Amino acid sequence: MKNNYWQFILGLQHNAQRYFENQIALYEIQYDWSSDSNQLFMIRDFETNELIYDSVGQFIVDMRGQQTQHCKLIPFHLLFPNFTTHFKQFNFESTNYPLAVFLEKNESFALVNIQNEIVRELKTSWDPREFSGFTSTQTSDKFYLFTLIKLDQKQQQVLEQFIKPQNWKEIYKNIKTKYIESRFNFKQDTSFTLVNNLVSNDGYDSNFLKNPKNETNLAFSLINKLISLQDMIDTEKYMSRECRYSFSTIIDRHYDEICLFQNQLNDELSTLISHTANNYENAYVDLDFNSIPPPPSNTHALDLSQNENNNEKDDNHDSEKTTSFLESTTYLILFIIISLGLLYGVFWLVSNYAFAKFTFFAILCIIVLSVWARK
Numbered sequence: 001m002k003n004n005y006w007q008f009i010l011g012l013q014h015n016a017q018r019y020f021e022n023q024i025a026l027y028e029i030q031y032d033w034s035s036d037s038n039q040l041f042m043i044r045d046f047e048t049n050e051l052i053y054d055s056v057g058q059f060i061v062d063m064r065g066q067q068t069q070h071c072k073l074i075p076f077h078l079l080f081p082n083f084t085t086h087f088k089q090f091n092f093e094s095t096n097y098p099l100a101v102f103l104e105k106n107e108s109f110a111l112v113n114i115q116n117e118i119v120r121e122l123k124t125s126w127d128p129r130e131f132s133g134f135t136s137t138q139t140s141d142k143f144y145l146f147t148l149i150k151l152d153q154k155q156q157q158v159l160e161q162f163i164k165p166q167n168w169k170e171i172y173k174n175i176k177t178k179y180i181e182s183r184f185n186f187k188q189d190t191s192f193t194l195v196n197n198l199v200s201n202d203g204y205d206s207n208f209l210k211n212p213k214n215e216t217n218l219a220f221s222l223i224n225k226l227i228s229l230q231d232m233i234d235t236e237k238y239m240s241r242e243c244r245y246s247f248s249t250i251i252d253r254h255y256d257e258i259c260l261f262q263n264q265l266n267d268e269l270s271t272l273i274s275h276t277a278n279n280y281e282n283a284y285v286d287l288d289f290n291s292i293p294p295p296p297s298n299t300h301a302l303d304l305s306q307n308e309n310n311n312e313k314d315d316n317h318d319s320e321k322t323t324s325f326l327e328s329t330t331y332l333i334l335f336i337i338i339s340l341g342l343l344y345g346v347f348w349l350v351s352n353y354a355f356a357k358f359t360f361f362a363i364l365c366i367i368v369l370s371v372w373a374r375k
Contacts, residue, residue, distance in 0.1 A: 005113070006273050007200050008144060009073065009098050010208070013277045016060045016071040016102075029057040032206040044114070046147045049089050063102050070103040072163050073274035075267065079110060079155055090147065091115045096266055098273045101151070101159055108156060114145040166275050168218045168283040175222055179268060183250075184261045185229060186236050194221045194285070219276040219283035226269045233262060 011032065018024045043053040053059040063071075076083075076099040085094045093113040100111040151159065180190055194216035198208035208220075237251055237258065251258060276283070 005097060005144075006269070009100055010198075010273060010277055012056055012060075013071050013073050013100050014208070016063070016100075019060055020064055020069055020071065026057070026061065029060050030055075032200075040143045041146075042144070043111070043146045043148065044117075046149055049117075066104060068102045068104050072101050072103065072159065073098045073277040074101060074159055074162050075099065075270040075274055076113075077267065078162065078271075079151070079158055080112075085115075089117055091117075096270045098270050098277070103159075108151045108159065109148045110151060110155075111146050112149050114147055117145065162274070163278050165282060166279050168285075171272070171275065172218055172222060175226065175268065175272070179229060179265055180225060182261065184233065184254075184258055186250075187232060189228075189232075192221065192225060194218070195224060196220070198223065213284060215284040215286070217280060217283050218285050219272070219280045222272055223269070223276060226265065226272060230262070230265055230269065233258065233265075 015024065015029055019029055041054065041056055041059075042051060043059060044050060045052055053062070075096055076093070077096045079099060079101070083092065085092045091114070093115045097113060099113075102109050102111070179185070180192070196214065196216050197212040198220050200206045200208070
């Protein structure tokens with residue numbers, strides 16, 4: 001999912017639902033969070049590729065004219081688990097993201113994100129080392145292209161189950177255990193700040209709620225925490241080993257596990273943002289809420305780092321012991337072979353040559369007399 005997408009879709013859903021409920025006027029539909037995070041918005045027909053909408057306001061007003069009553073968010077992979085990423089002229093977004101669904105009286109439509117439209121291939125060189133191609137403007141973080149796909153009965157049931165009211169304290173406990181206290185939270189920053197609003201930092205400091213309540217909101221606070229954790233892992237992962245935080249040296253050993261953890265974290269964030277859009281009104285808590293205590297020390301990360309270092313030392317020690325044993329065994333075998341060779345050579349000379357026999361016994365007598373003389 002693009003960097004600004006979650007802000008864009010959260011703002012779109014928020015004002016669409018308010019407009020459907022007659023809480024805002026036409027001129028208020030274009031929400032700050034939607035307009036600040038995108039510069040080009042288009043919706044094309046799924047079958048014909050015809051451009052049917054090119055502004056958020058036009059789209060939402062027309063959906064209301066078609067008797068749309070609700071706009072909800074749901075994770076894309078939950079509604080489309082086996083979706084084909086390439087279809088006719090479209091390449092669809094393959095990662096999980098919060099998907100907007102518009103519910104009418106008798107049918108529902110999903111606003112599916114298109115990664116890019118397929119364009120004519122142009123090759124100026126057959127060797128990619130010379131020229132790798134032109135950069136598409138469709139990859140911009142502020143370009144959003146969508147299409148509408150009608151939901152079937154099974155998908156409708158999945159949606160109805162997902163948008164039921166949530167137990168936010170259970171969500172908090174699950175996120176705390178699986179992600180905030182995870183060993184891949186390298187800095188082990190388990191502090192948790194309760195807030196009553198979300199703030200966009202995409203060039204503008206605009207608030208999600210124009211008139212927020214005084215009570216703190218658990219949903220908003222969890223979004224901030226997971227995004228902070230996601231950014232920290234990305235930063236540590238792509239930095240050189242010398243520049244990383246002192247406890248993140250485990251990245252090299254557990255790179256595949258960390259990538260899997262990041263995918264799970266993205267799925268959790270998509271689910272959290274969707275529940276927030278649908279049900280943030282029930283996520284308000286008191287200031288004395290039993291939140292995550294600030295870390296007294298980085299003991300868990302330190303233990304993990306020490307374990308990694310101890311494992312490396314043990315591996316080196318075992319390697320040294322193995323090498324020493326092999327060297328000793330090799331020297332012993334060579335000594336035995338050389339000794340046996342010398343003894344056999346002396347035996348062969350004594351058996352076949354009288355002079356060699358006389359010389360051998362003479363040397364033996366001299367050695368015996370020398371030893372006796374020293375005594």
